[in-house]
Amino acid sequence: xxxxxxxxxxxxxxxxxxxxxxxxxxxxxxxxxxxxxxxxxxxxxxxxxxxxxxxxxxxxxxxxxxxxxxxxxxxxxxxxxxxxxxxxxxxxxxxxxxxxxxxxxxxxxxxxxxxxxxxxxxxxxxxxxxxxxxxxxxxxxxxxxxxxxxxxxxxxxxxxxxxxxxxxxxxxxxxxxxxxxxxxxxxxxxxxxxxxxxxxxxxxxxxxxxxxxxxxxxxxxxxxxxxxxxxxxxxxxxxxxxxxxxxxxxxxxxxxxxxxxxxxxxxxxxxxxxxxxxxxxxxxxxxxxxxxxxxxxxxxxxxxxxxxxxxxxxxxxxxxxxxxxxxxxxxxxxxxxxxxxxxxxxxxxxxxxxxxxxxxxxxxxxxxxxxxxxxxxxxxxxxxxxxxxxxxxxxxxxxxxxxxxxxxxxxxxxxxxxxxxxxxxxxxxxxxxxxxxxxxxxxxxxxxxxxxxxxxxxxxxxxxxxxxxxxxxxxxxxxxxxxxxxxxxxxxxxxxxxxxxxxxxxxxxxxxxxxxxxxxxxxxxxxxxxxxxxxxxxxxxxxxxxxxxxxx
Numbered sequence: 001x002x003x004x005x006x007x008x009x010x011x012x013x014x015x016x017x018x019x020x021x022x023x024x025x026x027x028x029x030x031x032x033x034x035x036x037x038x039x040x041x042x043x044x045x046x047x048x049x050x051x052x053x054x055x056x057x058x059x060x061x062x063x064x065x066x067x068x069x070x071x072x073x074x075x076x077x078x079x080x081x082x083x084x085x086x087x088x089x090x091x092x093x094x095x096x097x098x099x100x101x102x103x104x105x106x107x108x109x110x111x112x113x114x115x116x117x118x119x120x121x122x123x124x125x126x127x128x129x130x131x132x133x134x135x136x137x138x139x140x141x142x143x144x145x146x147x148x149x150x151x152x153x154x155x156x157x158x159x160x161x162x163x164x165x166x167x168x169x170x171x172x173x174x175x176x177x178x179x180x181x182x183x184x185x186x187x188x189x190x191x192x193x194x195x196x197x198x199x200x201x202x203x204x205x206x207x208x209x210x211x212x213x214x215x216x217x218x219x220x221x222x223x224x225x226x227x228x229x230x231x232x233x234x235x236x237x238x239x240x241x242x243x244x245x246x247x248x249x250x251x252x253x254x255x256x257x258x259x260x261x262x263x264x265x266x267x268x269x270x271x272x273x274x275x276x277x278x279x280x281x282x283x284x285x286x287x288x289x290x291x292x293x294x295x296x297x298x299x300x301x302x303x304x305x306x307x308x309x310x311x312x313x314x315x316x317x318x319x320x321x322x323x324x325x326x327x328x329x330x331x332x333x334x335x336x337x338x339x340x341x342x343x344x345x346x347x348x349x350x351x352x353x354x355x356x357x358x359x360x361x362x363x364x365x366x367x368x369x370x371x372x373x374x375x376x377x378x379x380x381x382x383x384x385x386x387x388x389x390x391x392x393x394x395x396x397x398x399x400x401x402x403x404x405x406x407x408x409x410x411x412x413x414x415x416x417x418x419x420x421x422x423x424x425x426x427x428x429x430x431x432x433x434x435x436x437x438x439x440x441x442x443x444x445x446x447x448x449x450x451x452x453x454x455x456x457x458x459x460x461x462x463x464x465x466x467x468x469x470x471x472x473x474x475x476x477x478x479x480x481x482x483x484x485x486x487x488x489x490x491x492x493x494x495x496x497x498x499x500x501x502x503x504x505x506x507x508x509x510x511x512x513x514x515x516x517x518x519x520x521x522x523x524x525x526x527x528x529x530x531x532x533x534x535x536x537x538x539x540x541x542x543x544x545x546x547x548x549x550x551x552x
Contacts, residue, residue, distance in 0.1 A: 002218040002364060008351045015215060015364035019393055024182045025210045026064060026100040029251040031179075034061035041256040044230075044277060045090050048261070055090055057251075060097065063090070065177035066170040067098030073173070074152045076129050078103040078180060081190065083122055083130035084238070085109040085140075087261035091156040091166060092237050093247065095131045096189075100207070103180035106189040108238035111135065111261075117200075119143040121192050122150065125202055125400060131166060133157050184208035184393065190400055191240050193339050202400030203339045210248050212394030216343030216363035217249040220333040221281050221308040222350040225255045229307065232258040232274060233283040234265055240339045241313055246283045255281075267292045275302040282306060285313040287523060289320050289332070290456045290463065294485065298327055306330055312337065314528050315431040317453020318356040334359050336431065338417055340396040340409070341388050344368050345429050357450070358428035359421075366392060370423045375411035386421040386429060387414035420447065437531050439468035440475045446510055448531065451502060455480060455512075458501045460488045463521045465529045469514060469538035472546075480512035481534050483521050490517035 005011040033040055038058035045053040076082060082099040084106060086092045099106040107125050109118065118139055122130070129152035132140065137155055144150070152164065159165030182188070188207040192200040218224045231250040235242035250257045258277050262269070265288055274282065284292070289311055298304065309324065312335045324332045331349035336359040345360040345368055347353050353361055362368040367389040369377040378384040388395065390413050398406045409415055420432040432438060432447030439446040448466035455464035463483045468476030482498065484490055495515045503511040522530045 002215045002223065004223045006351075008348070008353045008361065011219070011351065012362065012364050017211075017365055017393060019184050019208055019211050021183055022181065023184045023207050023211070024100055024179055025188055025207050025248065025252075026097040026179060028210060029248050030057055030064060030097050031061050033057040033251075033254055040254065042251060043090055043093060044256055044258045046258070046260040046273070046277075053090070055093075060090070060093060062175040063094045063170060064097035064101060065175050066173040067094050068101040068177045068179070069173040070154070070164075070169045071098060071102050071104065071129060071152075074129070076102065076104060076152060079105065079187065080129070081105045081107045081125045081127040083107040083109055083125070083127040083132075085111065085113075085118070085130060085132040085136040086156060086238075087111045087133075088237050088242070088259040089156070089261065090259065091131065093251075093259075094170075096243075096248075100182075100188055101177055101179040103182050103186060105187045105204070108189070108191060108243060110236050110238040112236070113139075115139050115142045119146050121200065121202070122147050125190060128152065129154070131156065137163065182207050184211075185397065187397065189243075191243070191339050201402055201405055203396040204398050204400050206397050208393040209244065209396075210252055212365075212392065213244050213249050213343050214252065215365045216335060216337075216346045216394075217245065218253075219348045219363050220310045220335045220343065220346045220360075222333070222348055224281060224308065225250075225253050226280075226307065228278075229255045229280045230258060230278060231255055231281045231283070232260075232277070232279040234262060234270060234288050235283060235285055235313075240337075240342055241283065241285060244342055245310070245312060245335075250281075265291060267295045271295055271298050271302045271304070274306065275304050278305050280305055280307045281310075282308070283310045283312075286311055286316045286320060287314065287463070287529070289316070289324070293320065293323050293327070293456070294462070299329065304328070308333065310335060312343070312359075315357075315359060315447075315449035315453065317450060317456070319453050319457035321356045335363070336360060336386075336429070337394075338419075341392060341394055341415055341417075343394065344388050344392070345386075355426075355428050357430060358424070359431045360429065361427045366394070368429065369414070370421050370429065371411065371414055371416075375414055380423055380425045383420060383422055383432060385435070386417045386419045386431075387411070388417070389413050390415055434531075437467070437535075439466075439478055441468065441471075441477055441509065446478060450506065451478065451480065451510055451512065452529070454502050454505050455482065455498065457505070458498055460484055460494060461498065462486075463529075465521050465531055465534045466512065467531050467535040467538050470542040477513045478510060479514040479516070479534075479538050481516050481518045481521065481537075483518055 034057040043055035154166040233246035333347040335346035344366040346363040347360040370384040469479040
C-alpha cells in the first residue's frame with residue numbers, strides 16, 4: 001500500500017517494497033476479501049440485455065475455485081498456459097483467478113483478434129486450454145488443426161461437439177480448492193506485446209506483477225481507495241491496460257469494478273454508464289478520451305461523480321488534458337508503462353504532480369531515466385530513450401521462448417522501452433515517440449504524438465495518424481492521415497485550415513505538409529494508432545512518386 005504524504009518528494013522517498021515470499025494473485029485479489037467480508041461487492045456486470053449482475057468476492061472466490069478444479073480434472077496444471085478469449089465479463093475474471101490458483105499461466109487474448117493473430121499467439125504459447133464464447137469458437141474452428149497443444153476448449157455460452165460448457169463444468173465441480181503454493185517470481189500471466197513493430201512477443205510476468213502495479217496505480221488515482229470508489233475502464237481486460245491498470249489492482253484493493261462490453265466504443269453511452277453506476281474512478285486511454293471530446297457539455301447532460309481519471313497507452317497531449325479540465329472539471333492523471341514494465345511514470349494532481357504534455361514523474365518504487373546509446377542517463381532537456389532500472393517487481397520475467405530478445409531489451413541494468421523522450425529539469429518525462437515513429441525533417445527530430453494531439457483539437461478531426469514520408473530534400477516530411485468527424489466533407493480548403501491550425505499552435509517545422517483523408521485509422525487492441533501501417537503506405541507512395549517523376 002502507498003502511504004499518503006504531503007509532497008511527491010516525501011511519497012517517493014519513503015516508499016519501500018514489501019512483497020511476501022509466499023504470494024498468489026488470486027489470493028490477494030479475491031480470496032482474502034471473500035474470507036474477511038463475504039458480501040463485499042467485487043464486480044458489477046451490465047449484461048447485453050441491460051440487466052445488472054452483482055458479484056461478491058465470496059461468489060467470485062467459489063466460482064474460481066470451481067474453475068481451478070475443472071482445469072485440474074482435465075490435466076491442466078502448474079506452468080500450463082490457459083488462454084482467455086473473452087470480453088469484459090465475470091467469466092474472464094473467474095478464468096484468470098482459477099488459472100492463478102493452479103499456478104498456471106493466464107494468456108489473455110483480445111476479442112477483436114482475427115484468426116491469424118490468434119493462431120500465432122496460441123501456437124507460440126503452446127496453450128493447452130482456452131475459455132471463449134461463440135464468437136471465439138467461430139474463429140477457433142478455422143485454426144484448431146494448427147494447434148496440436150490445445151486439449152481443452154470451454155465455451156461460456158454453451159458446449160457440444162468437443163466443446164465443454166463452461167458453466168455446466170463449474171456447476172459440477174467442487175467449490176473447495178487449495179491453491180498451489182506460488183512465490184512472486186513464479187509465472188502468472190503472459191501478455192503479448194501489441195506488435196506495432198515486428199511480431200508480437202509474449203511478455204511473461206510473475207505473480208509479483210500485481211503488487212508491482214499497486215503504488216503507481218494508487219498514485220495515479222490519488223491514493224486510491226477512498227470510501228465509495230468504483231472503477232471502470234472501456235479498455236479490453238485482455239490488454240495490460242484493462243487488466244493491470246483497472247481490474248486486478250482494484251480487486252486487490254477491495255474496490256468493485258464495473259464490467260461492460262462495448263461492441264464499438266460509444267462516447268455518449270460511456271458517459272451514461274459512468275453516471276448511471278456512479279463510477280468514481282476511470283481508466284480511459286487517450287484514443288477513447290479524444291472520442292469523449294465529441295460529446296458536448298457532459299457535466300450538464302450527465303450526473304457524473306468521477307473522483308479520478310487516469311490515462312495511458314499513448315501520449316495524452318495538451319489539447320485533451322486541457323479539455324478534461326474544462327469539460328469534466330478533472331485533471332487527467334497521465335501515466336506510462338509498457339506490457340513489459342507498466343505504471344513506472346505517473347501523475348498525481350493531488351500532490352501537484354501534473355503537467356500538460358508530460359507523461360509524469362517516476363512512480364514510487366521505480367527508477368526511470370532517459371538514457372543515451374551507451375546506457376548513461378542524458379542531461380535534462382536532451383532526447384534519449386526512456387528506460388527503467390532493474391530489479392523492479394513490475395518488470396517482466398522474460399520474453400517467452402526468446403532469450404535473445406530478452407537480452408536485447410537491456411543495456412546493463414536499464415530495461416529499454418524503445419520510446420524516445422525528454423526529461424525536463426523538474427523530473428517530468430515528455431514522450432516523443434517510438435524509435436521508429438520519430439520523424440527526421442530538415443534536421444529536426446519530430447515526435448508524431450504532439451502533432452496528432454494538436455490535430456485532434458480541430459473540430460473537424462475525429463482521429464489522426466502522423467508519420468514521416470520520405471522526401472529527397474528534407475529526408476522526410478510530416479504527413480497526416482486524418483479521419484474526419486461524421487458529416488464533414490474533406491476538401492482542399494479544409495486541408496489548408498488544418499495545416500494552419502497546427503502551424504499556429506505548434507511550429508512551422510511540425511505542421512503536416514501533406515494531409516490525406518481516410519475512412520479508418522487502424523488501432524491495436526490497446527487503442528494505439530498503428531503508425532507502421534501508414535508509414536509503409538507513405539513510403540510506397542513516395543517511391544511511386546519518384547518513379548513517376550523519372551518518366552515525366
